[in-house]
Every structure is written in C-alpha cells, then in structure tokens.
Amino acid sequence: MSIATEDVREDEPPTPTKQTKQQRRAAGIAEQASGGIKMLLVKLLALGLVDALALYAVFVLALHEQWAVLVIVAAVTALVNWIYFSRRKLPAKYLTPGVIFLVVFQVFVLLYTGYIAFTNYGTGHNGSKEQAVSSLMASSLERVEDSPAYGVTVVERAGELGLLVTDPEGDALVGTNEEPLTEASGAEFDGDVAVSADGWNTLQFADVLERTDEVTALAVPASDDPNDGAIRTPDGSTGYLYVSTLEYDEAAGTMTDLTTGTVYSDTGVGAFTADGGEQLLPGWQITVGFDNFVRAVTDTRLAGPLLYVTAWTFAFALISVASTFFLGLFLAIVFNDMRMRGRKIYRVLMILPYAIPSFLSALVWAGMMNESFGFINQVLLGGASIPWLTDPLLAKVSILIVNLWLGFPYMFLVCMGALQSIPDDIQEAAKVDGAKPWAIFRLIKLPLLLVTVAPLLIASFAFNFNNFNTIYMLTDGGPRDSNAPIPVGFTDILITMVYKVAFTGQTRDYGLASAYSIIIFIVVAVISIIAFRRTKSLEELN
Secondary structure, eight states, rough: OOOHHHHHHHOOOOOOOHHHHHHHHHHHHHHHHHHHHHHHHHHHHHHHHHHHHHHHHHHHHHHOOOOOHHHHHHHHHHHHHHHHHEEEEEEEHHHHHOOOOOOOOIIIHHHHHEEEEEEEETTTTSSSSSHHHHHHHHHEEOOOOTTOOOEEEEEEEEEEEEEEEEEETTTTEEESSSSSSSOOOOOEEETTTEETTOOOOOOOOOHHHHHHHHHHHOOOEEESSSGGOOOOOOSSSSSEEESEEEEEEETTEEETTTTTTOOOEEEESEEOOOSSSSSSOOOOOOTTTTTTHHHHHOOOOHHHHHHHHHHHHHHHHHHHHHHHHHHHHHHHHHHHTTOOOTHHHHHHHHHHHHHSSSHHHHHHHHHHHHHHTTTTIIIIIOOOOOTTTTSSHHHHHHHHHHHHHHHHHHHHHHHHHHHHHHHHHHHHHHHHHHOHHHHIIIIIIHHHHHHHHHHHHHHHHHHHTTOOHHHHTTTTOOSSSSTTSSSOBTTTTTTHHHHHHSSSSSSOOOOHHHHHHHHHHHHHEEEEEEEHHHGGGGGGGG
16 A cells, blocks of 8 residues: 555655746756856856947948848847846857858848849949949040049958049048048148048058059049039049040939930839930849849740759659659668678768869869870770760760769768668568568568668758759860850759859849749749658558
C-alpha cells in the first residue's frame, strides 16, 4: 500500500512551491551566465560597435536625405540597445541577431526584387527624372564663348568632389554635380580667390592632378534652373560657364534640342520621346505594372531562347537529381555491406568531391575538358579533339557528368544514414519468408528509404533548378546562341539567363530579370508544394 502511494505521488505534478524554487534556481543560473565584468565589457564593446555603425549610417542617410531609412535604422538601433541593456529580455537577446539578418538578407531582398520587377529599372533608366534632366543637360554642355573666367578651388566632402567658385563680383559659391552653386559659409580667401569653406576639405595641387579625370568631369549647375548652364574647369584653378544645347521646360515637361529644333516630351514611358519615337537617354525609373511579366512570356524575341532554356532547366534538374541519387544509393548499399573490407577508408574517399568547393571543382573540370590541351583529350584519349564544352550537345553532357561528380557524395551520405536506420529484424523476417534480395530492396528498403530521402530529393531538385555555380564556372552558359536577341547560350538554365539579362550585354534590364526571378520562385515553390504533399503518402509506411 505504501509503494502504491509513493508511485502516485511520483506521478503527481510538482507543487507550486517546488515550481517557484525551480524558477528561482533557473533565474539564478541565467543571471550568473549573463553577469560578470567581462561579459559586461564584451556587451558594451559589441553595442558600441553597433551604435557607431548606426551613427555613421544616420549621417550618410541624412546627407542623402533618405529620411525613411534613417528613421528605421535609428529605431532598430534603439530597440537593440533596449533589449540588450534590459535584464528581463533573455529570449529576445538570442532572437534579435537572427531576426535582423533574416530581414536584411532575406525579406528585404525578396521585397526589393518584387518592387524592381514592377519598374523599368535598367540601362538608361537608373535614377529619378531630376537626375535624368541633370545628366542630359550636362552631357550636351558647350562653353560660352564670351564667358568670364571664374576662380575655382577643388573641394571635397564625404568623398564627393565640388567646386568652390569665386564669381567676378568676389562672392564665394560652392556646389557639386548634384547640388547647384550656393553661398559658401565661412569662406577664406587667398587674394581674390576663395580657397576654403566650412564643411569642405580643400584638395592640394597633387591631389587635383591625381584626380584630373574626376575634376574635369565636374559640371556644377549655376542655379536651380538647368537652362542657366554649369561651371566647369579644365585645370582645377579656372572655371568657365557652359550652357546646354538642350532646353528643358519643366512646366510643359519637354526637352528641346536647340540645334535641330526637335521637341522631346514626357509621354509616361520614363524618357523624353520625340514624335517619331526617338528617345533621349538616360531616362528615369517609373512603375510599369505587370509589363515585365507580360514581356517575359510574350516577347517574340525572347520566346525562342526562353523555351529551350526552360526545357533544359527542367531536364538538368531532373537528371541531376536522379543520377546523383541512384549512384549515391548504389554506393551506399555497396559500402554498407559488412563483408566489405576497408569500408571506412572508402567512405572517406567517396565524400572528397563534397569537401571541395563546387566552383573550384567546376574550374578544374573545365580545364580537364578543354578541347586543345585538356587532360581528358590529351592523356586519357590519346590526343583526341573532342569539343566537350563547345558543342551544344556535348556541353550539356559534360555539365551532367560534372554535376554528378559534385552531387553523388551528398546522396551517398544521406542514403548511408537512411539505410543504417532501417531495422535489421524487418529484413531478417523477409529473408525467413523466402524473399529474394531484389524483392527485399524493392518492397522494403526502398519505400522506407524514401520516407527519409524524399524531402531531400525535392530540396535537391530546387537546388539544381537554380544551380548557378556549375553552369557559370564550367561553360558560362555557352556555346553562345548567335541567333538569340539576348546573350544566352545552349547550356544556360533560367537562373544564368536571368543573370545575363541583368548584368551582361550593352543593355541591362533589371526589371525584366527581377520578373524572371519571381517566375522562377513561383515555379519552384509550386513544384515543391505538390511534391511535399505527395510524399505524405510515404508516412503511412512508418
């Protein structure tokens, strides 16, 4: 009877008094772990670095008038300081760094990519309308023949060059490419020329010579009206007035070429456009809605490359997953056999390709497959001339071979662990019932193996669908398709094609590339969701 009573008491939940003691003990341990002079100094040093970076960011953002971002940076910095100086926010102290990095490197990137996909951001449409007007006016400047000479001094502020100009009346003015001339405060003169001003650093003659290209490229607007021209200097000491051959009418939204009389109007396409369709570039960034998505799937120039690139992307991902999985599974079965001697050594050798960085392995394979002096042609094939990387079909085969080399160790490790987790008594029972080895593998091992491996196969498909490194390092998407209107090759997959649309060629279309990125994301997400739902049926095997 006493034993039964003791069992019942052991099963009863702890009393409130015991819970309070446990809580106090846990609080004491946490206090000891987070306390001490050393930990306090480390905390102060880390927060000091964070606050210093935030303060620098605030000054830079204020200088560029990015007030919304400035408020966010200041608020996050204040929140971080409050969390880490608080004695009660222990969970938040561990979660805060991860949340910040997640927001900065994942959430922000996704949201910004989505935003760019709805704009015309790209070559010739990089900035605002004001910046486009300023750039157009500056690119067509011509010196006024009877312009008076202005004494100038090259100055610098926060890495930006400017001109400290002394006009014929003796007034000191300062400005940059982006900021028109304004009165310089605290100007000091050397004779009749202003040589310094508050908030600006004066460049020495040697520095001016070293940065001659930047100095001569300076075109400081004379006023807020771009038609008033700009001050430029050929030598860093004397400036002259230059006026543009273009005339901007802000009220009408037009730009007139004074030499030809052509009028370019703002028609809402992000550039000044003439009646005949000719545009003045650079233009400016505008929101275009779903135009990029429509163009991505309907543009006749892109339709051909998009079709075969998409087909090759699916083929590459599926074949890579299948080949790496079956080779990894085969090797796992072989080296999981107890009769195999030296299994540990072989296992280490099998994972060596996985230990080497993939981009480095791809570069080594590219050298080995070189048609003229590669190891495969010259040594293994006795001086053959096989175009492994320059023939459209052989280049695809080469990529699959290299990706098999890079991917099978991962599948080998996964399958090895999954096979070892299958209970031996199930296999022994099947043998007793007279099942053959192939039947045991097909009806018992493989289904149980897929319970563990199926989600990893889906993840591997998503990885290979966007396997940029192997394609870029091995063939750079080549050989090039000379008939395609964009710089795309026969071994490009969607992600490398997106890279080329965004970052190569004479015209870089970030908006179109972002639209393609979102489409790829949706395709991979839909395939993954469907596949994960299908894998739920495998759970019944457990």
